[in-house]
Amino acid sequence: MFGKKKNSNLVSIGYKVAKVKLYPSEMQKSKLYLAFRDANRIYKYIVDNSITNSASIKYLRRKHLGSQFAQGLVQKFEFALKSQKGLKTANLATGKITFKRVTVLPHWSDQPIKIKKFIGSNAGKLRIQNIKGDIRFRGAKQFGKFDQLADHWKIVAVQLKQQFNPVSGKYDYYVHFVTELFLTPENYKKYENRKRLYRLWLGLDFGSSTALTFSDGTKIDYRYQHTEAIKRLSTALNRKLLTETGRKRSARFRRIKRRLQQNWIKLMNQRQNILNHIKHLLSRFNIATQDDNIHAWTKLRSLSSKLQDRALGKLKAFIKDQTESILLDSNNPTSKVCCNCGNYNSSLTLSDRTYQCSACGVSIDRDVNAAINMLKFAGIQPQLYGHVPQFLKNKLSKVPGIEII
Numbered sequence: 001m002f003g004k005k006k007n008s009n010l011v012s013i014g015y016k017v018a019k020v021k022l023y024p025s026e027m028q029k030s031k032l033y034l035a036f037r038d039a040n041r042i043y044k045y046i047v048d049n050s051i052t053n054s055a056s057i058k059y060l061r062r063k064h065l066g067s068q069f070a071q072g073l074v075q076k077f078e079f080a081l082k083s084q085k086g087l088k089t090a091n092l093a094t095g096k097i098t099f100k101r102v103t104v105l106p107h108w109s110d111q112p113i114k115i116k117k118f119i120g121s122n123a124g125k126l127r128i129q130n131i132k133g134d135i136r137f138r139g140a141k142q143f144g145k146f147d148q149l150a151d152h153w154k155i156v157a158v159q160l161k162q163q164f165n166p167v168s169g170k171y172d173y174y175v176h177f178v179t180e181l182f183l184t185p186e187n188y189k190k191y192e193n194r195k196r197l198y199r200l201w202l203g204l205d206f207g208s209s210t211a212l213t214f215s216d217g218t219k220i221d222y223r224y225q226h227t228e229a230i231k232r233l234s235t236a237l238n239r240k241l242l243t244e245t246g247r248k249r250s251a252r253f254r255r256i257k258r259r260l261q262q263n264w265i266k267l268m269n270q271r272q273n274i275l276n277h278i279k280h281l282l283s284r285f286n287i288a289t290q291d292d293n294i295h296a297w298t299k300l301r302s303l304s305s306k307l308q309d310r311a312l313g314k315l316k317a318f319i320k321d322q323t324e325s326i327l328l329d330s331n332n333p334t335s336k337v338c339c340n341c342g343n344y345n346s347s348l349t350l351s352d353r354t355y356q357c358s359a360c361g362v363s364i365d366r367d368v369n370a371a372i373n374m375l376k377f378a379g380i381q382p383q384l385y386g387h388v389p390q391f392l393k394n395k396l397s398k399v400p401g402i403e404i405i
């Protein structure tokens with residue numbers, strides 16, 4: 001897998017990131033903690049002293065941070081300086097240089113992080129400069145996927161990350177491997193053709209009563225399970241804030257606060273999981289949808305929280321970026337036209353859940369009618385209309401929070 005000779009004819013098809021979680025021993029954990037403390041100290045020094053010259057940070061004391069990591073840090077800072085200068089010459093406002101995330105970026109060419117071996121399908125061991133012994137990691141499955149996707153892949157960058165986990169109250173460590181994927185020219189041709197020939201189309205309506213309705217009649221709704229607890233806990237916390245006086249917070253206050261944080265993390269994870277599964281479904285098809293005005297809708301108060309919750313904007317941005325999709329203008333009357341005969345029904349209101357055609361007699365779910373019209377207005381040939389396969393529906397319905405109707 002590593003060290004395969006690179007054929008110069010290979011075609012790059014893009015980048016993927018493998019994120020693996022580290023399981024260091026207690027000793028290794030404390031070493032990692034100290035290394036990040038050194039990195040943090042350097043970041044803090046840069047921000048506090050508005051440093052503009054990387055020479056002065058090269059000699060800062062950093063006993064625990066490996067030299068290659070420290071050099072990566074200097075480079076990251078120099079890059080930030082350069083782009084800030086660029087902004088200044090372009091007459092754009094610039095502020096202080098800040099670092100939002102604690103990351104250590106080493107030189108990949110020097111390989112301060114080395115994958116030693118894979119154990120089983122998902123686990124492995126790696127080595128990090130300045131830290132004794134192999135460190136176990138999980139998430140090696142992702143490398144196996146790259147093998148299926150591409151004829152050749154190579155790691156082009158790597159990041160070591162420290163992340164606070166409020167559930168355990170400790171730090172977790174991750175390594176992100178940025179990987180470039182390649183195909184041989186012959187396979188690249190096939191890949192291009194496959195993309196063109198076998199990608200079918202789905203119409204998609206971002207409905208008001210169901211989150212997503214597809215032209216084949218599939219409806220996907222999703223809701224989060226931890227929102228009630230969050231509401232309850234924040235009310236409790238606010239009450240405590242009002243009644244408690246004095247500097248020191250009570251044990252009960254801290255307990256509620258921590259539980260609230262835990263529930264937030266769970267909610268965010270669930271939300272991300274749901275979004276990932278829906279994105280996976282969307283990425284299998286070309287999508288025709290409408291750029292209707294979600295902002296205008298959110299002004300209707302009853303719908304407001306529902307719509308924001310569903311992160312529709314994120315999905316829409318994904319459709320725009322990731323697929324060869326068509327985004328129809330909001331002027332297209334997709335919900336008022338009959339998908340069967342094209343008759344226009346001007347009297348249809350938002351509360352009509354069924355589209356009843358007075359011309360051809362068809363009776364169809366309002367959102368499905370709109371989704372089919374997306375395909376028609378986009379000019380897609382009927383033989384290219386796709387449907388969501390049953391196995392995918394089964395898979396999606398097992399995801400916590402997702403409901404297939």
Ligand SMILES: [Zn+2]
Nearest residue numbers: 338341357360
């Ligand atoms: Zn009709």
